[in-house]
Structures are given as C-alpha cells and as structure tokens.
Amino acid sequence: MADRPSPDFGKTIINLAALVLVLSYALPYVYLVSTSLKSPADVQQIPPSFFPGRVSLENFATVIGTAGLPNAFVNSTVVAVLTTLLSLLIAVPAAYVSALYRRRITVIFLLFALVTRMVPAVSLGVPLFQVMKTLGLLDTTFGLVLAHTSTAVPLALLLMSAFFEGVPKELEEAARMDGCTRFGAFVHIILPLMPSGLAITALFSFIASWNEFLFALLLTSQNSKTAPIVIAEFNSVYGLAWGPMTAAAVLYSLPVILVTLLLQKQIVGGLTFGAVKG
Numbered sequence: 001m002a003d004r005p006s007p008d009f010g011k012t013i014i015n016l017a018a019l020v021l022v023l024s025y026a027l028p029y030v031y032l033v034s035t036s037l038k039s040p041a042d043v044q045q046i047p048p049s050f051f052p053g054r055v056s057l058e059n060f061a062t063v064i065g066t067a068g069l070p071n072a073f074v075n076s077t078v079v080a081v082l083t084t085l086l087s088l089l090i091a092v093p094a095a096y097v098s099a100l101y102r103r104r105i106t107v108i109f110l111l112f113a114l115v116t117r118m119v120p121a122v123s124l125g126v127p128l129f130q131v132m133k134t135l136g137l138l139d140t141t142f143g144l145v146l147a148h149t150s151t152a153v154p155l156a157l158l159l160m161s162a163f164f165e166g167v168p169k170e171l172e173e174a175a176r177m178d179g180c181t182r183f184g185a186f187v188h189i190i191l192p193l194m195p196s197g198l199a200i201t202a203l204f205s206f207i208a209s210w211n212e213f214l215f216a217l218l219l220t221s222q223n224s225k226t227a228p229i230v231i232a233e234f235n236s237v238y239g240l241a242w243g244p245m246t247a248a249a250v251l252y253s254l255p256v257i258l259v260t261l262l263l264q265k266q267i268v269g270g271l272t273f274g275a276v277k278g
Contacts, residue, residue, distance in 0.1 A: 059247035095160035163197030
C-alpha cells in the first residue's frame with residue numbers, strides 16, 4: 001500500500017503556490033518602482049535591466065514639477081472620497097433591507113445590481129456623456145462623482161448584502177421589543193457590528209473611483225481632470241516618457257497602499273466574518 005503524502009508536504013505545496021501567486025502580483029509593481037528610480041539613460045537601455053544601475057530621483061523631480069499634476073491628485077482624492085461616502089450612503093441601507101427582509105422583489109433588485117456590474121463601462125460612456133452635457137455637469141467634480149457612484153453603488157450593494165446576511169435577524173427583533181424603531185435598531189445595533197464590512201466596502205469603492213480612467217477621460221477636460229488622465233499624457237507625439245510616467249504611477253499608488261495598511265485589521269476581520277459562528 002502506497003504511503004500517503006504527509007500533511008507537511010501538502011502544506012509546503014500550498015505555501016509554494018501562494019508564494020508564486022504573490023510574486024506574480026508583486027513583480028510588476030517592483031519593476032514599476034525600479035523603473036521610476038532609473039536615470040533617463042538607464043530607462044532607454046536596450047535590453048532593459050530589471051534594477052537601476054544608478055538610483056536617481058530625477059523622474060520624481062520631473063513629475064513634481066509637471067504642471068497640472070498636483071491639482072489632478074487633489075481632484076482624484078476629492079472625487080474618490082466623495083464617491084465612497086455617497087456609495088456607502090446609498091448602498092448600506094439598501095443592502096440591509098435586501099438582506100434581512102428577503103422578498104422576491106429584493107432578490108430581483110440584487111440580480112439587477114449584479115447585471116449592471118456585467119455591463120462594459122465603454123458602452124455607458126456616450127449615454128453618460130450626453131446626460132452630463134444636458135445637465136451642465138461636464139468637467140465638474142460633482143458630475144464625475146455621480147458617474148463613479150453609478151458604478152460603485154452596485155459593487156457596494158453586493159458586498160454589504162453579503163455582510164448583512166451574516167447578522168441574525170433576532171438582534172433587530174430584540175431591539176424593537178426594547179422600544180427601538182427600525183431605523184434606530186439599524187443605526188445603533190446593526191451598524192456597530194459592521195466595521196469590517198464597511199471598511200472593505202469603502203476600500204473597494206475608493207479604489208474603483210481612484211483607478212477609474214474612462215469616465216474621467218470622457219467627462220473632464222481641464223478643471224476636474226484626475227491624475228490617471230495626466231499620467232497618460234506622458235505619452236506624447238515625442239514618445240513615451242517611461243521614467244516620469246512610472247514615477248507618477250508610483251506616487252499615485254501610495255494612497256491606496258496606505259489606506260489598505262490602515263484598514264488591514266478590519267479587512268482581515270471582514271474576510272473571516274461569518275466563518276465561525278458561536
């Protein structure tokens with residue numbers, strides 16, 4: 001009878017697979033950072049080298065001095081924060097009702113939200129442009145926030161519905177018996193149990209807005225231009241400025257990394273929410 005593989009062997013295989021997966025995501029970003037630290041001569045080197053021959057901050061100096069980029073970073077931050085807040089304001093109550101008061105209409109509502117996530121953003125570009133033009137919201141922060149919210153709300157709704165489904169309905173019933181209104185039970189009893197869910201939903205909504213390119217390209221021109229548009233403009237008729245572009249991309253990635261690190265505890269808690277029930 002053949003010997004069965006030991007548990008340690010299986011754990012080693014899983015760890016190796018996890019390491020390969022992590023490296024497949026990490027290496028492109030490491031190369032991005034490496035390129036941003038190269039001198040202009042090293043950037044144009046053929047064949048390219050993975051690590052810089054000489055560490056240089058010239059690309060970052062060029063990016064900081066680029067006209068319009070600081071203002072674009074501010075626009076991206078304002079739009080992402082407002083989109084996150086508005087998405088949570090809309091999606092959290094809707095998810096609570098759809099999860100705890102499951103009816104046929106709420107199931108259809110969630111399926112509709114899922115279907116909207118399947119629609120390619122490019123197919124919404126022209127109709128959205130016409131709507132914003134009619135409302136006079138082209139090249140405005142508010143118009144871009146509305147556009148980003150329209151795509152962030154379905155994602156936030158689906159995420160929060162999954163978290164609310166893990167909350168026993170008896171908690172609200174007990175609060176109602178103690179004199180709480182339905183809204184009071186939601187605010188004072190249910191929401192305090194959802195810090196992890198709110199953190200994950202907020203993070204995904206923020207990233208969806210922070211990284212969005214198509215709507216920003218179509219709906220902004222000068223006043224509300226976001227950082228992804230300015231970064232793309234390093235590709236000009238004179239060639240692709242790899243050094244400054246990668247330096248700008250590194251700077252643009254830092255806020256998301258910092259926010260993720262700050263919410264790390266809540267994210268881990270959210271990923272394990274409902275895995276163990278008492």
